[in-house]
Amino acid sequence: MVEHLQADGEEPCVTLDAFLEQSNATAVRLEPDEDARALIPHLGRLALIEVAFPKFRDGRGYSSARILREAGYTGELRAQGDVLVDQIAYMKRCGFDSFAPEKSLNPADVEAALTRWPEHYQTAADGAVPIWKLRHG
C-alpha cells in the first residue's frame, strides 16, 4: 500500500551511526552517502527505513532501496525529502512503499503517476513481472 503522507505518532528515526552504535531503535534514516548494506545484519528488527533525498537529482537512494529489498527487508521503506511526483513511480519500482515529500503532492497526480505504466521492461524490487517474461511465459 502506497501512502504519501507521514503517519503521526511513530517512532522517530535515528541516524545510521546511532543505530549501529547502540541501539534498540526500530527506525533508521539513511543519508545518500551512507551504505545501505551496513543495515543488512539488522533488517529483522527494523520496522522503518527512511531514505533521504536532499535533492531529487541525487539518485543514490534508488540503489539503497533496491539493495535493502534485495536483502529481504520487508518493513516500511520511505523516501523522504525532495520527493516529487515525477520520481515516485521509479521509487516505487525500487522498493519504496511510502513517501514523505517536503512539499505535499497532489493526490490525483500521485495516482496518475503510479498507474501510468502498463508494464515494465526490467526486473526491479517491486515484484512486477518484466515484459520479457510476459513474452515468454
Next chain:
Amino acid sequence: MYKYDEYDHAMVAARVAEFSDQVKRRLAGEITEDQFKPLRLMNGLYLQLHAYMLRVAVPYGTLDSRQMRMLAHIARKYDRDYGHFTTRQNIQYNWIKLEDAPAILEDLASVEMHAIQTSGNCIRNISSDQWAGAAADEITDPRPWAELLRQWSSFHPEFSYLPRKFKIAVIAADEDRAAMRLHDIGIQIVEKDGQHGAAFYVGGGMGRTPMIAPLIKDFVPLEDMLSYAEACLRVYNRYGRRDNIYKARIKILIHELGADEYRRQVEEEFGHVKSLGIDPPKAEFDRIAAQFAPPPLDASALDTIDRSDPDFAVWVDQNVAAHKVPGHAIVNISLKPVGGIPGDASSAQIDLMADLAERYSHDELRVTHAQNIVLPHVRKADLYAIWQALDGAGLATPNLDLISDIIACPGLDYCSLANARSIPVAQKIATRFSDLGRQKELGELKLKISGCINACGHHHAGHVGILGVDRKGTENYQLLLGGSGAEDVSLGTITGPGFDEDGIVDAIERVTDKYLAERTDGERFVDTYRRVGMAPFKEAIYG
C-alpha cells in the same frame, strides 16, 4: 529491423502520455523550470540559445524508410525544414516549440520512434556500428545485443538519476566504427569457445577529461550481460561523484579507483545481482535476433560495376564499401557538401534518402556517428542509379573519411554551452580544401571540431581536432593532432597556442603540407604523426 510488439507500443504510448501531462503542468506553472528540466531532458528536449531543441533517438542508428520520412515530416511541419544528424546516431531539430513537443512525440510513436533518454543523467540511446549486418568483418550483427540493452535501459528505475549521462556502444568487429572505447561502456561482441559474449570496456569518454576505456571484463556470456551491466551501473550510481558536474562521469570514478578496484567492486556486485533473475532467457534474445535476420540478398548478383562515368567512379571509390554478400555494397551518403553544415539534411533530402532505401536497400538506412547516412544493402548493379539520384539532390559528395568529411557540433550558432562557433570553421576548412584531388592526396584524415570543452564534436578523437574556446571574450581555436576514435584509439595532443578563425585554417594547411613532406608510402596522416611525433608539426605551425 526490430519491430515493436504490443508491449513496446504500450511503453512508448505511456511515455508520450506522461510527457504530455508534464508539459501541461509546466505550461500551467504547476512545476518549476528546475523541476521540469530533468523531465524534458529525459524526453530529449533542450533549451538552447534561440529555441527548444528536440533530439530524437535512432536506436543503434537503424531506420526504415517510413521512419526516415517521419523525420522529414517533423522537420517540415514543426521546424525549419531541416534536421541535424548527430554523433550519437540521432537527429535533432533546432527550432521546436515546447507546446508542439507532445504532438511530435505522438507522430514519432506512430512509426515506432521516440525521444526517450536522448538526454538527461540516464542511460542514453545505445549506439552501434553503422555497417552492422552488412560489414564483411563482423562476427555477428551487434544490434540484437544493443536492442536487449535498449529495453533493459529504457525507464530503468534505479538508473534514471545517475551522477551524469551514460553512453553505451556495441560493436562486433575488430574495426571500430563506433568509437566504442570512448563510451561510458563500450561493448565488443567477441567469440570464445564457439560462443559469442560481450567484452566490457568501461570508463571511456571525451568531454573535458578524455579517457580511453580500460577492459574491465574480457568475456561476459549473453546470459549474464544485463546483470553485468546492472552491476557496472550500480557501482557508478552509488559511488560516482556528485559534488562536481565535471567530475561526475564514470571515467573519473574508474580513474580515481583504478580499473582493478572498480572491477573488484563490479564483480562483487555482479555476484549478488546475478541471483536476482534480471537476465532474460535466450528465447528473448532469439526473438530479437530473428528480427535482424539478414535481408534476402542474391549472392549471385552481378559483382562488377560499370565505371565508365568518371564522376561516378570517383564516388564509388570513396563512398562505397564492401558488403559481406557478393554483388552487393554499402553506400555511404556524405552529409558534408563543401560549404554546408555537417550533418544537416533538408526535408526533401531526407525524403529522397528514404525513397532510395525503400527502393534499393531493403528498406534500411543507418545514421553514422560521423554524421552521415548509410544505405547498407544495395546491389552493385543499382549503384549508378543511386548515385544519379543522390547527385541530383546534392548528396553525392565523394569525401567519406577525407578532410572535408568533418564532424562538427552545432557550436555557438545554436548551443547554449558553446564558447565558439564550429560550423563556420568547418565550412572554411572544407572550402580551403575543396579541391577533391588535393583531398584524395591527403587520404584518410578525420577532422573533428567542438565548440567547447564538452567535446560533442569529438575533437579529442580527430586525427586533427579543433577545440573552440573563449579567450578574453573572443573565439579562439586550439589545434590537436593524433587522436583516433577507431580501433587504433588515441587522444589528440594540443599543438600549442590557439588561433583565430582564419588562423586555424592556415595552421591546418601547414600541418597537412608537413604531412605530405614527411610521409612514407601508405602512411595516413595519423600514422606519420605517430612516427615523427609532434615536434616537426609544431615547427611547421609556429616556425
